[in-house]
Every structure is written in C-alpha cells, then in structure tokens.
Amino acid sequence: MKKLIQRILNAGTAEVGDSRARRSIVIINTLSxxxxxMVGLVSAFLYWYTHSLLILIPSILEMCCFAGVITLNHYRRHNAASVATLLIHCTFGIYFGSILGNAMPIELITAFLFTFLIGASFLVFKNLKVRLISMACAIFLIVAVQANDYFNIVQPMYMVPGIVPIVKMGCWIGMLALMAYVTFFIIRQNDMFLKENQQLLSALKEANAAKSKFLRETSHEIRTPLNAVFGIAQLLHSRKQQIDDPELQQDINYLYAASFLSREIINNVLDMAKIESGKYGEPVLEGISLRESVESCVALNRYVAATRKVRIQLAIDPTIPEYIQTDHIFITKIINNLLSNAVKFATPGSSVEVRFQQKDQQLYCYVKNEGHLRAEQLDKVFQPFEAERNSQVEGTGLGLQITRHLVELLGGKIVVENKGEQIQFRFHIPLKPAVAQLTETGSIMPRAGEFSGYKVLIIxxxxxxxxxxxxFLSEAGAETILADSGEEGLTLLEGTHPDLVITDSHLPGIQGKDVLTRVRAMPAFRHIPVIIASGDAFNEAREEMIQAGANDYLVKPFLYADLHKLLEKYLPARFKQVAG
Incomplete structure (x- = not known):
C-alpha cells in the first residue's frame, strides 16, 4: 500500500531534473x-445522512477529476494538471457551496478558498500571471457563493434540521484537514527555502573567501616581478636623454608606457574587488592643490600618450580656488582613469582635452577625445568588463566602473556623451575651498648624492x-646592504646599524611581520624607520603591518616618486643639508 501511494505521489517526476519543478508535481499529486x-470520506458521511444523489454523483465526478489530474502528470502534462486542479476546485466549490446552504457556512468557505486555493497556487504556480488568475478565481468564488446566499439563485437541497449540525461538522472536518495540509506545506516550503538560502549564503561566503585568497596570492605573485620590470623601466626612462639613439629612446618610452599601463590594470582589478566586497574606504577630505594634482596626472599619462602620438591639452579655470577640499587619492584615480581611457581610444595624432571649471559651487571636469559611441555603448560604458577594443589597445573595462564609484563616493555624478566627433566624459563634485596645507613634494628621481652618508638595509x-x-638608492648616494631572508636581515641589522630598513612582507623563513616585531623589540632599533615594500595590496595587510610598527607601506609595483617622498620623509636631516 505504501509503495502504491508513493508511486501515485511521484507520478510524472521520473524525467524531471529540476528539484523545484519535481516538488510542484508532487504537491499537485498529493493535493489531488x-x-x-477527503471528498469521498465527507460525501459518504453526508450521503449516509441525506441519501441525496446531489451529493453522491458530483462527489464521484470530483474524485474522478482528481484522478485525471494525477493521470495528466503521469503523462507529463504538468501545466494542464495544474490548471485542471484550479478549475476542479472552482467548479465544485461553487456547486457544493450552493447546494449545502447553511450546512457550509460562508465564513468556512471564505477561509478555505483563501487558505487552500490561494496558498496552494503560490506553492504550485511559479508564473505571476497564473498566480493572479488563481487569486481572481478564489475571489470570484467567494463573490458567487455570497451572491447565491443572498439572492437564492440556486436553491440549496433540503435537509432535516436535525442533521444540519452533523453535515456542518463533516464539512468543517474535511475543509480544516485540507487547509491544515496546505498550511503544513507552506511552512515546510518556507523552511526549505530558508535552508537553501542559508546553504547558498554559506557557499557564496566560501566562494568569496576563495576568490579573495586567489586574488591576494595571484596579485602578490604578479606584482613582485612587475615591480622589477616597472623599476627598470623608470630607471631607463630617467636616463633616456643620455642616449643618442632616437630609436632606442622610443623603445624606452614604449617599455615605460606598457609597464605603467600594466600597473594600472592590476590596481583596477584590486579596486574592483574592494568595491564588490564593500571594503572600499570612505573618502578622507583634505586640502589639496587641484592644479598640482591634475598636472601630475597629466604628466604621467603624457608618457603613454607620446607612444601613440596623442597630445594632452589642459585648461583650468583661473577662478577655481587654488586649494580645494577633497580626497587626494580618489580625485587622482578619477583623473588618471579618465585620461588613460581617453588616451587609449583617441585617434593616433589627435588631441585629448582636459578642462576644469566651476559652476553653482560644483567643480566640473570635462575629458574629450576623438571618437563616437553608439547608443548601446553609452548605456554600458560604466559597466565592468564592457571595454571596447580597437586595433591598438585593449582593456579590462574596470577603470570607468571604478571611476563612477569614486565620483559617487565624493558626492558627485559622471556621464558620457557624444559631442559631434568627440566623446566627452563629464563629472562634477562639490567644490569646497580649502586653506593651503604643507605637503611633501618630491621629484621622480633623486639628485646625485642626495642621500649620501645614509645606510639603508634592504630585505x-x-x-x-x-x-x-x-x-635607485645607490644612485642617490646611499650605502645599501641587501639581505635575501629575514634571518640574514636581522643579523645585518645588528652588524651594520642602518638609518632605514626597507623590507618585503613575504619572506622565506621569518616573515616581514616577524622581522618588524623583533626589530621593535630591540632597544637600539626601536625607533628606526621601517618601510614595508610588498606585493600584497589589500588594506588588511597594510593595517596589519602599520599596527605591528611599520612606519609606511609601499605597494608593488611602486612609482619611484612615491619611494623618493618616503626617503625625504624619513631621512630629512641629511636631505636638508644637501639641499641647503
């Protein structure tokens, strides 16, 4: 008997792969x-007392109809079976609600229709239109039964007054059983959805953790060798004027531009990961020189532009305050990304225009390059991985998505539009004047002998x-000691007494953090400046090292200008003597 019931309940599920679809079929079969x-049980009970064929024959027909629903599912006519279930309930609901009259109270019918028909429809039907139709049918049934009760359109069958309470009890028992079953299924379905959501959430957390670990490890492995390539490119670029061969000078320009773009792509991938994980920090407002920041970005991108024979033209409205209050890192990334994008997709030999102006207490920036975007491209340009390709360059498509996020964090908005034969990116952010702040500026390359007399330990x-x-340090006049492990670095530290330590965070044996901890535990070296130069670009790594006692943190591949600033910061006394 048990096997027979299981076969009936699972009729039509053998070739259904989707678990939710299979569950819906089982629900329809179970309800049928x-x-x-219940119809057979209640109708037998009612027929026993009434001996009315008006109950017996329709009840037999209803049972046959529900058997037909299971048959439809068996032959994989699942949609027809679901619709038939709804029609059968509507038809026989109206019929029995009419002929039983007071034996089936209106309140009971209303509760049954809302709980059974509407609840069951939401369990079974996934299509919104079908669900709405089911709800409309339930409401129609209620109105029809109410109208029949009020206008006596269909005369209820006669019952001996003494058996009306018994019939009413039978109707109550049958309907309550069906409502309890649907309610049980709704609760069970909800519990299953909650469990599935918890499992999905756990799987997503594990996948996100695995992605972060992969990104962190891969980023470090790529950044370390790229730091050497970019470093050599910067050294060659600083000396190219000493080379008489124009073709070799051009090759150096290409090498510097390619390594600089590679650095920007890696940084953009990391920034995108931070945005997706919600770990991108809030802006830190400070007074900065807008002109100095913009000119610095233009200078960096001019090297790349020169390789494509693209000119960058800069215009800043003289009425804009010299110092503004904004996040220096954010505004630099925004301008760099827009300039880099414009240079990459500008026609060779053309110009890229950068213009700043103020209006209604807003700072407006316009970046134009020759070209044209189709309507569908304009809609997708700020979406990740939607970069356009041309015959000269490719990109990840992340820079503009990051740019929009940064502009919005600063309280502004960015748009792109076609202006004749040019593509124009326009953004605006609140313009807040600021007082001049003392900033540490440094050239890209140090002067010869600038740090002579200093001793720097590199681990x-x-x-x-x-x-x-x-x-880099040797050309600036500093004496350098190189160690390739944490153990060797600590030994050389005690033997040479350097003025500054630059160490990687990932080392064989003793890690950079352990080296830092031991250095801070030595009374003689407790206050020695320590700079971490690491390929681990995640904020957590930086914060961990700073809390452990590092003075600063450089992310590979770094600009020599950034390293130079740190040298000026931590070796100031001798620098002032040389400068003065």
Whole structure:
C-alpha cells in the first residue's frame, strides 16, 4: 500500500531534473489524492445522512477529476494538471457551496478558498500571471457563493434540521484537514527555502573567501616581478636623454608606457574587488592643490600618450580656488582613469582635452577625445568588463566602473556623451575651498648624492626587486646592504646599524611581520624607520603591518616618486643639508 501511494505521489517526476519543478508535481499529486480521499470520506458521511444523489454523483465526478489530474502528470502534462486542479476546485466549490446552504457556512468557505486555493497556487504556480488568475478565481468564488446566499439563485437541497449540525461538522472536518495540509506545506516550503538560502549564503561566503585568497596570492605573485620590470623601466626612462639613439629612446618610452599601463590594470582589478566586497574606504577630505594634482596626472599619462602620438591639452579655470577640499587619492584615480581611457581610444595624432571649471559651487571636469559611441555603448560604458577594443589597445573595462564609484563616493555624478566627433566624459563634485596645507613634494628621481652618508638595509628575497631598489638608492648616494631572508636581515641589522630598513612582507623563513616585531623589540632599533615594500595590496595587510610598527607601506609595483617622498620623509636631516 505504501509503495502504491508513493508511486501515485511521484507520478510524472521520473524525467524531471529540476528539484523545484519535481516538488510542484508532487504537491499537485498529493493535493489531488488527499482532496479525492477527503471528498469521498465527507460525501459518504453526508450521503449516509441525506441519501441525496446531489451529493453522491458530483462527489464521484470530483474524485474522478482528481484522478485525471494525477493521470495528466503521469503523462507529463504538468501545466494542464495544474490548471485542471484550479478549475476542479472552482467548479465544485461553487456547486457544493450552493447546494449545502447553511450546512457550509460562508465564513468556512471564505477561509478555505483563501487558505487552500490561494496558498496552494503560490506553492504550485511559479508564473505571476497564473498566480493572479488563481487569486481572481478564489475571489470570484467567494463573490458567487455570497451572491447565491443572498439572492437564492440556486436553491440549496433540503435537509432535516436535525442533521444540519452533523453535515456542518463533516464539512468543517474535511475543509480544516485540507487547509491544515496546505498550511503544513507552506511552512515546510518556507523552511526549505530558508535552508537553501542559508546553504547558498554559506557557499557564496566560501566562494568569496576563495576568490579573495586567489586574488591576494595571484596579485602578490604578479606584482613582485612587475615591480622589477616597472623599476627598470623608470630607471631607463630617467636616463633616456643620455642616449643618442632616437630609436632606442622610443623603445624606452614604449617599455615605460606598457609597464605603467600594466600597473594600472592590476590596481583596477584590486579596486574592483574592494568595491564588490564593500571594503572600499570612505573618502578622507583634505586640502589639496587641484592644479598640482591634475598636472601630475597629466604628466604621467603624457608618457603613454607620446607612444601613440596623442597630445594632452589642459585648461583650468583661473577662478577655481587654488586649494580645494577633497580626497587626494580618489580625485587622482578619477583623473588618471579618465585620461588613460581617453588616451587609449583617441585617434593616433589627435588631441585629448582636459578642462576644469566651476559652476553653482560644483567643480566640473570635462575629458574629450576623438571618437563616437553608439547608443548601446553609452548605456554600458560604466559597466565592468564592457571595454571596447580597437586595433591598438585593449582593456579590462574596470577603470570607468571604478571611476563612477569614486565620483559617487565624493558626492558627485559622471556621464558620457557624444559631442559631434568627440566623446566627452563629464563629472562634477562639490567644490569646497580649502586653506593651503604643507605637503611633501618630491621629484621622480633623486639628485646625485642626495642621500649620501645614509645606510639603508634592504630585505628582499626577489633578486630583481632587490636589484632595482638598490640601484635607485645607490644612485642617490646611499650605502645599501641587501639581505635575501629575514634571518640574514636581522643579523645585518645588528652588524651594520642602518638609518632605514626597507623590507618585503613575504619572506622565506621569518616573515616581514616577524622581522618588524623583533626589530621593535630591540632597544637600539626601536625607533628606526621601517618601510614595508610588498606585493600584497589589500588594506588588511597594510593595517596589519602599520599596527605591528611599520612606519609606511609601499605597494608593488611602486612609482619611484612615491619611494623618493618616503626617503625625504624619513631621512630629512641629511636631505636638508644637501639641499641647503
């Protein structure tokens, strides 16, 4: 018997792969079987007392109809079975509600229709239109039964007054059983959805953690060798005027531009990961020189533009305050991304225009380059991985998505539009004048002998990165000591007493954090400046090192200008003597 019931309930599910669709079929079969059983039970009970064929024959027809629903599911006519279930309930609901009269109270019918028909429809039907039709049918049934009760359109069958309470009790028992079953299924379905959501949430958290770990490890592995390439490119670029071969000078320009773009792409991937995880920090407002910041961005991008024979033209409205209050890192990233995008997609030999003006206490920036975007491209340009390709360059499509996020964090808005034969990006942010602040400025390359007399310990296990840092410092006059492990670094520290330590965070044996902890535990070196130069670009890594006692944190591949600023910051006394 149990096997037979299981076969009936699972009729038509054998070739259905989707678990939710299979569950809906089982619900329809279960409702049909249970309803047929309850109809048979209640109708036998009512016929026993009334001996009326008006109850017996329609009840047999209803049971046959529900058997037909299971048959439809067996033959994989699942949609027809679902619709038939709804029609059968509507038809026989009106019929029995009319002929039983007071034996089936209006309140009971209303509760049954709302709980059974509407509840069951939401369990079974996934299409919104079908659900709405089911609700409309339930409401129609209620109105029809109410109208029949009021106008006596269909005369209820006669019952001996003494058996009306018994019939009413039978109707109550049958309908309550069906309502309890639907309610049970709704609760069970809800519990299953909650469980599935919890499992999905756990899986998403695990996947996100795995993605972050992969991104962190991959980023570090890529950044370390790229730091050497970019470092060598910067050294060659600073000396290209000493080379008489124009073709070699051009090759150096290409090398510098390619390595600079590679650095920007890696940084954009990391920024996008931070945005997706909600870990991108809030803006830190400070007084900055707008002209200095913009000119610095233009200078960096001019190297890349020169390789494509693209000119960058800058115009800043003289009425804009010299110092404004904004986030220096955010505004620099915004301008760099827009300039980089314009330079990449500008026609070779054309110009990129950058213009700043103020209006209604807003700072407006316009970046134009030759070209044209189709309507569908304008809609997608700020979406990630929607970069356009041309014959000269490719991109990830992340820069503009990051740019929009940063502009919005600063309280502004960015749009793109076609202006004749040009593409124009326009953004605006609140303009807040600020007082001049003392800033540490530094040139890209130090002067010869600028740091002579200083001794710098470099702890770096990557041969190439150690080489380029050592070469940069040596040309500035500093004496360098190179260690390729944490243990060797600590030994050389005590033997050489350097003025500054530059160490990687990932080292063989003793890690950079452990080196830092031991250095801070030595009374003689407790206050020695320590700079971490690491390929780990995540904020957590930076905060961990700063809390452990590091003075500053450089992310590979870094600009020599950034390293130069830190050298000026932590080796100030000797720098002032040389400068003065």
């Amino acid at each position: 079987l249970l309803t047929a059983f 770096e296990d990557d041969l190439f990165s150690g080489h380029v840092i050592r070469k």
